[in-house]
Amino acid sequence: MSKVLVIGAGGVGSVAVHKMAQVSLGNAGIFSEIHLASRTKSKCDAIAKSVKQRTGVDVPTYAIDAEEITELVKLIEQIQPRLIVNLALPYQDLAIMEGCLRTGVDYLDTANYEPRDEAKFEYKWQWDLHGRFREKGITALLGSGFDPGVTSVFAMWLKKHKLKTIRTLDILDCNGGDHGQAFATNFNPEINIREITAPARHWEKKAGGNGQFVETPAMGVKQQFTFEGVGEKTMYMMYHEELESLSRFIPEMERARFWMTFGEEYIKHLNVLQNVGMTRIDPVIYEGHEIVPLQFLKAVLPEPASLGPTTKGKTNIGDIATGEALDGSGEKTFYIKNICDHEAAYEETGNQAVSYTTGVPAMIGAAMMLTGAWKGADGQGGVFNMEEFDPDPFMAMLNEHGLPWSVEELDGPVEF
Numbered sequence: 001m002s003k004v005l006v007i008g009a010g011g012v013g014s015v016a017v018h019k020m021a022q023v024s025l026g027n028a029g030i031f032s033e034i035h036l037a038s039r040t041k042s043k044c045d046a047i048a049k050s051v052k053q054r055t056g057v058d059v060p061t062y063a064i065d066a067e068e069i070t071e072l073v074k075l076i077e078q079i080q081p082r083l084i085v086n087l088a089l090p091y092q093d094l095a096i097m098e099g100c101l102r103t104g105v106d107y108l109d110t111a112n113y114e115p116r117d118e119a120k121f122e123y124k125w126q127w128d129l130h131g132r133f134r135e136k137g138i139t140a141l142l143g144s145g146f147d148p149g150v151t152s153v154f155a156m157w158l159k160k161h162k163l164k165t166i167r168t169l170d171i172l173d174c175n176g177g178d179h180g181q182a183f184a185t186n187f188n189p190e191i192n193i194r195e196i197t198a199p200a201r202h203w204e205k206k207a208g209g210n211g212q213f214v215e216t217p218a219m220g221v222k223q224q225f226t227f228e229g230v231g232e233k234t235m236y237m238m239y240h241e242e243l244e245s246l247s248r249f250i251p252e253m254e255r256a257r258f259w260m261t262f263g264e265e266y267i268k269h270l271n272v273l274q275n276v277g278m279t280r281i282d283p284v285i286y287e288g289h290e291i292v293p294l295q296f297l298k299a300v301l302p303e304p305a306s307l308g309p310t311t312k313g314k315t316n317i318g319d320i321a322t323g324e325a326l327d328g329s330g331e332k333t334f335y336i337k338n339i340c341d342h343e344a345a346y347e348e349t350g351n352q353a354v355s356y357t358t359g360v361p362a363m364i365g366a367a368m369m370l371t372g373a374w375k376g377a378d379g380q381g382g383v384f385n386m387e388e389f390d391p392d393p394f395m396a397m398l399n400e401h402g403l404p405w406s407v408e409e410l411d412g413p414v415e416f
């Protein structure tokens, strides 16, 4: 029995369910039944209809507000899944983990918990549940998207096959896609804008000292870089959650940074929105009602899922790591990456590449858990990050299920 309940019917949920259905055709044992629940049932139904048309697989659907724990527990007890794949929003992580704890079901997500009233995300709240998950003998896999997710698996693959130690790590995330809109975000606008407008942070450790995060102003450090399949782009240093888990699990790192590309138009719009207060997350009174400006902005921006039909171009996301070579040949630098085409992703699942590059690793993480390829250190359960498991079976599935990767040796460390 490997019944799975997916919660969240956005772009990422849609891709994950389509891919689970595809996999279940080739290997019914992995996803024997796929159930989909979300706040708006009509969105679940639209996904189920597309999955049925494309694969013939039936996906039962349900309406649920995942923050209503009593209702959530009832739904879990009714479906009795082995695993819950949380593809709703980071605000729901702790409620869904609580639902898993009360019902004894495994858990997976793609983004770490974030409180609504503070633009702050960190693993602490979820790591704190390790003891309770262990006591219950169930497992939680955190951050099984692309970044976080594949970027950590890439780093661990380099550590297993190429480098004894990683001295510096740069994660480069380029979305070279053009959706034809003046301003739109490629995943949930509220979460995306909260992330981008927060101060940048990167990891630094001086020889012999303890590592720490160094904070710099949001979008304050930028760099030109030529991305294969896309061309030259400006990328900006920012904080991203995998830096927290990578610095914990690769403690020797002297520096770890995360970079993301943004076009001039995007930055121009974002600056204006910020300057006029539209990205605020504290409530303001408008005509006697409390509204949160960023939530209102989300309501008027295009739904990320609607960008699929018009988005053209490619994403290119990867890690550049420098460290001591495993074969004793001195310091080496490797670049490992995936390039994904927006139009091909849309053709296959009805969603653009940002949803695709997140939904496929969510499906693969779920497969790792359901097949037992990834179990906690001693198989006794707990809360785990991607860095804690053998990267090889995950990397093999990336190649087989639409996210092929390549690795090359560079002449030397990055010069920026």
Ligand code: NDP
Pocket: 007, 008, 009, 010, 011, 012, 013, 037, 038, 039, 040, 043, 064, 065, 066, 067, 087, 088, 089, 090, 092, 110, 111, 143, 144, 145, 146, 147, 148, 149, 186, 187, 188, 189, 191, 304, 305, 354, 355, 357, 358
């Ligand atoms: P969307 O906003 O498109 O979809 C989110 C879905 O969750 C919607 O269907 C929404 O319902 C549903 N939802 C929201 N609140 C609740 C609730 N209380 N109960 C039940 N369902 C709820 O987001 P995306 O699909 O773009 O992203 C999904 C997740 O993936 C996010 O957590 C995002 O941060 C993460 N992500 C991770 C990436 C990675 O690489 N690791 C990259 C991109 C995204 P409704 O339609 O009613 O609003």
